Amino acid sequence: MVRIIGFLVGLAFSGVLLLSLLINGVGAIKEPAEKTAEKAGFLLEPKPLHLASDGPFGKFDRQQLQRGFQIYKEVCSACHSLKLVAFRDLRQLGYTEAEVKAIANQWQTEVPSINPDTGEPATRKAIPSDHFPSPYANETAARAANSNALPPDLSLMTKAREGGAPYVHSLLTGFQPQPAALLKQFPDAKTPPGLYYNPYFANLNIHMPPPLVSDGQVSFADGTKPTVDQMAKDVAAFLVWTAEPKLEARHATGITVLLFLLVATVLAYLSYKNIWAEAKRVVAPKGPLDPENRARRATAMSEAGIEGGPKPDGA
Amino acid sequence: MATLQDTPHDATAEDGVRRRDFINVAAISFAGVGAVAVAVPLLTQMAPSADVLALASIDVDISKIQPGQAIKASWRKQPVFIRNLMPKEIAAANAVPLSELRDPQTLAERTKPGHSNWLITMGVCTHLGCIPLGTGEGENRGPFGGYFCPCHGSAYDTAARIRKGPAPKNLQVPQYEFTSPTVVKIG
Amino acid sequence: MSFGWAQEYQPKSGFMRWIDQRMPLPRLVYGAVGGGYPVPRNLNYFWNFGILSGLMLTVQIVTGIVLAMHYYATADGAFDSVEHIMRDVNAGWLLRYSHANGASFFFVAVYIHIFRGLYFGSYKAPRELVWMLGLVIYLLMMATAFMGYVLPWGQMSYWGAQVITGFFSAFPVVGEPLRIFLLGGYAPDQAALNRFFSLHYLLPFVIAGVVILHIWSLHIPGSGNPTGVDVKTEKDTLPFHPFYTAKDGFGVGVFLILYMGVTFFWPDYLGHADNYIPANPLATPAHIVPEWYFWPFYAILRSFTVDFILAAKLWGVLAMFSSILLLFFLPWLDTSPVRSGNYRPVFKRFFWLLVADVFVLGYVGGAEISPVxxxxxxxxxxxxxxxxxxxxxxxxKLERPLPLPNSISESVLHGEAEESAPYGLATSGPVTAE
Structure with missing residues (x-):
């Protein structure tokens, strides 16, 4: 019964699937899917980017993180929030407590608070335990100021995009005029006004105007030459840190744990081999205690009609 | 390993067996060390997290506290009493002989030099952790004119020293410093 | 225990004797995972994955309890609380990554365990109940994993919850009200998140309970083995401890190296970037996919594209549920008296075809939709x-199986331990017998 019902159910599911396959196949041949510019090879994979934090032994380059933070502060933070990071976290970039306090105190946006005398909404200067205040009061305000496009929070940007840090670097350096070949192939795909062509962005046209426009847009205290590419790299490195400030601890702990496990596993293997070497001796009783001999004796005795022989166990 | 004791072995294998036992013991020891190591993150996660520790010091503006008034500030999610003592309260506190006190301390020991009118104490009764009355206008300040804990009737004097009731100690003075004449950093 | 030669528990100390006389728990443990459980001596490494699954369940429960100490199940706070764990809680990143990747490795262990059972006929009499209880565990795991994935309240969490509860709306008449009932609203929100958290915390303990039944029902007939031949004499078995505890110890080591390697060095590899974007009910990610362990089922769901008598959506949902439920009937669908695939030449070929098929389904389930x-x-x-x-x-019905060995020990003697692993993928332990 189970098999008959099963057979029918199997036939039904497989049948409907093969029918779908057939119908789809015919449909696909009749009207092939339309191609879009993204699919036609105009969407590019991020350029390779190597950061000090890459790989299992990777550590942050603190100078670079400080430069990246400077770019966030002077360029990105005008529109993008960094909600998950607190000023106190900047200590990890090598800033002293006093420097962190000064950075918080002089931050361009103040922290929303309440006027202690009247209870009305007010703002106050940030302190190290505050998270970075958002440039806009809320999402509506952010959209209103950016022709309805919401500048995303940057805290997790390198983890929230498939391409990670290389994507951030490529996107920031990828602004360019729309290629003529694209317009020739897809005349309707012209970048709409107010948007910017960027071959690394999912649909090729991004609301964000090019943020890093010229070499020397910021000036680095450590003497690094602030080319657009360098600035994009530094801010990408900074965003790797904001997305995962515990990366160094993770790498260091990971190496220790794996080394420990490696030794422990080798020992476990030796111990296993060594215990199994005893297998034969432990479980193969010889002579009259051998279960097979006991069974034989029992059968023989019962055939001969003798009472009280060993009971055949097992079998 | 205990389970191997059942194994009959010939005397010539004695050395080999010892070496093998050593491997088993080493393997089990490693497993034990691993188990202890695993317990570390499972336990340390309970300790205060970085954001909680970051709030461990606060700045309080005391410029608006008139003599005779007190405020409650919140530090580490606990109340801190900040009182601007009147001269007569200071005098009353200094008039008490130390021998009468359960937890002998002078007012001077409980304030900062140059700021002897500022009495800054935790607002946590040393008996069982209730918050004593006495900071708000018109609250019961107890028989000694300081603070009075309504839970079990501990009474503190104008220097917040325990005078009567079950509490064993004076109200604790937290670590603090004056960063300016009107701002106190607690913690 | 059914084997007469199983060693009886002998308390080693007065204290254990005292306990044992009053509550024979030491005796129970000894008979379950100690020297008192005789196990076929020819098990290969595929038999490690039961213990490994149990280990992963334990890891998930322990890390989960600890994470629940820091997580807030609120639509506004869930995402930030997870990031708080990652950034500010002591060792929080380690606990959270271990839990997230632990789910994946739990499924890795369980899938290998299930396919082991399929190849070696572990579902056949007298172990049908063991198999069915295992499937119950698997279903509970799927529910738990799904609800756990919703908790961080990222984009994939949110849209996963939307899509999976959408299955129920495929059923005519009751479907939509049922979906709204399950969510406690018209879309996933506070009510859904809170109940998912509650159930996500509860179900692992239910799983642990069913695991006990699974092991109990296994210990009545005893463990199967790669030949599929029943245990006949004491020569065929070894006590679980120390032989298989040692072998499992080694297996645990290897498995932990892989698990910890991913957790520490590729912690987000098995996850999805979109889940680092907070849930947004007004924007769907371009490419919604569940976690990898659901991909084969997701592929089956998406494969029904034509309304034929029933709506395509209903076909998909029915097929997806059926694809698991049919496994409950496996003991009666496969009527061959031979258990092990090693002695079933035709079955063996189709088994590997099935494995390949499931990999294809997995690929399709995780890939973007395209006609191909x-x-x-x-x-x-x-x-x-x-x-x-x-x-x-x-x-x-049709296959002619190969001749079976007379006994396990004979198979070991003839060196068939080597053959007992499917296509030489693994060898059994260094069993030496004269």
Whole structure:
């Protein structure tokens, strides 16, 4: 019964699937899917980017993180929030407590608070335990100021995009005029006004105007030459840190744990081999205690009609 | 390993067996060390997290506290009493002989030099952790004119020293410093 | 225990004797995972994955309890609380990564365990109940994993919850009200998140309970083995401890190296970037996919594209549920008296075809929709159902199995331990017998 019902159910599911396959196949041949510019090879994979934090032994380059933070502060933070990071976290970039306090105190946006005398909404200067205040009061305000496009929070940007840090670097350096070949192939795909062509962005046209426009847009205290590419790299490195400030601890702990496990596993293997070497001796009783001999004796005795022989166990 | 004791072995294998036992013991020891190591993150996660520790010091503006008034500030999610003592309260506190006190301390020991009118104490009764009355206008300040804990009737004097009731100690003075004449950093 | 030669528990100390006389718990443990449980001596490494699954369940429960100490199940706070764990809680990043990747490795262990059972006929009499209880565990795991994935309240969490509860709306009449009832609203929100958290915390303990039944029902007939031949004499078995505890210890080491390697060095590899974007009910990610362990089922769901008598959506949902439920009937679909695939030449070929088929389904389920992928998914899904419901019953009737060894010990003596691993993928322990 189970098999008959099963057979029918199997036939039904497989049948409907093969029918779908057939119908789809015919449909696909009749009207092939339309191609879009993204699919036609105009969407590019991020350029390779190597950061000090890459790989299992990777550590942050603190100078670079400080430069990246400077770019966030002077360029990105005008529109993008960094909600998950607190000023106190900047200590990890090598800033002293006093420097962190000064950075918080002089931050361009103040922290929303309440006027202690009247209870009305007010703002106050940030302190190290505050998270970075958002440039806009809320999402509506952010959209209103950016022709309805919401500048995303940057805290997790390198983890929230498939391409990670290389994507951030490529996107920031990828602004360019729309290629003529694209317009020739897809005349309707012209970048709409107010948007910017960027071959690394999912649909090729991004609301964000090019943020890093010229070499020397910021000036680095450590003497690094602030080319657009360098600035994009530094801010990408900074965003790797904001997305995962515990990366160094993770790498260091990971190496220790794996080394420990490696030794422990080798020992476990030796111990296993060594215990199994005893297998034969432990479980193969010889002579009259051998279960097979006991069974034989029992059968023989019962055939001969003798009472009280060993009971055949097992079998 | 205990389970191997059942194994009959010939005397010539004695050395080999010892070496093998050593491997088993080493393997089990490693497993034990691993188990202890695993317990570390499972336990340390309970300790205060970085954001909680970051709030461990606060700045309080005391410029608006008139003599005779007190405020409650919140530090580490606990109340801190900040009182601007009147001269007569200071005098009353200094008039008490130390021998009468359960937890002998002078007012001077409980304030900062140059700021002897500022009495800054935790607002946590040393008996069982209730918050004593006495900071708000018109609250019961107890028989000694300081603070009075309504839970079990501990009474503190104008220097917040325990005078009567079950509490064993004076109200604790937290670590603090004056960063300016009107701002106190607690913690 | 059914074998007469199983060693009886002998308390080693007065204290244990005292306990044992009052509550024979030490005796129970000894008989379950100690020297008192005789196990076939020819098990290969595929038999490690039961213990490994148990280990991963333990890891998930322990890390989960600890994470729940810091997580807030609120639509506004859930995402930030997870990031708080990652940034500010002591060792929080380690606990959270261990839990997230632990789910994946739990499924890795369980899938290998299930396919072990399929190849070696572990579902056959007298172990049908062991198999069915295992499937119950698997279903509970799927529910737990799904609800756990919703908790971080990222984009994939949110849209996963939307899509999976959407299955229920496929059923006519009751579907939509049922979906709203399950969510406690018209879309996933506070009510849904809170109940998912509550159930996500509860179900692992239910799983642990069913695991006990699973092991109990296994210990009545005893463990199977790669030859599929019943244990006949004491020569065929070894006590679980120390032989298989040692072997499992080694297996645990290897498995932990892989698990910890991913957790520490590729912690987000098995996850999805979109889940680092907070849930947004007004914008769907371009490419919604569940976690990898659901991909084969997701492929089956998406393969039904034509309304034929029933709506395509309903076909998909029915097929997806059926693809797991049919496994409950496996002991009666495969009627061959031979358990082990090693002695079933035709079955063996189709088994590997099934493995390949499930990999194809997994690929399709995780890939973006394209005409080729849909066609591939439809073909692979059709084979999946045909394999279990049509091909397997036919093979069991028509196939001529190879001669079985007389006993396990004989098979070991003849060096068949080597053969006992499917296609030489692994060898059994260094069993030496004269």
């Amino acid at each position: 992928n849909i066609a591939l998914g439809q073909f692979a899904s059709a084979y999946y159902f045909a394999h279990f419901l049509i091909i397997l019953p036919l093979i069991s």
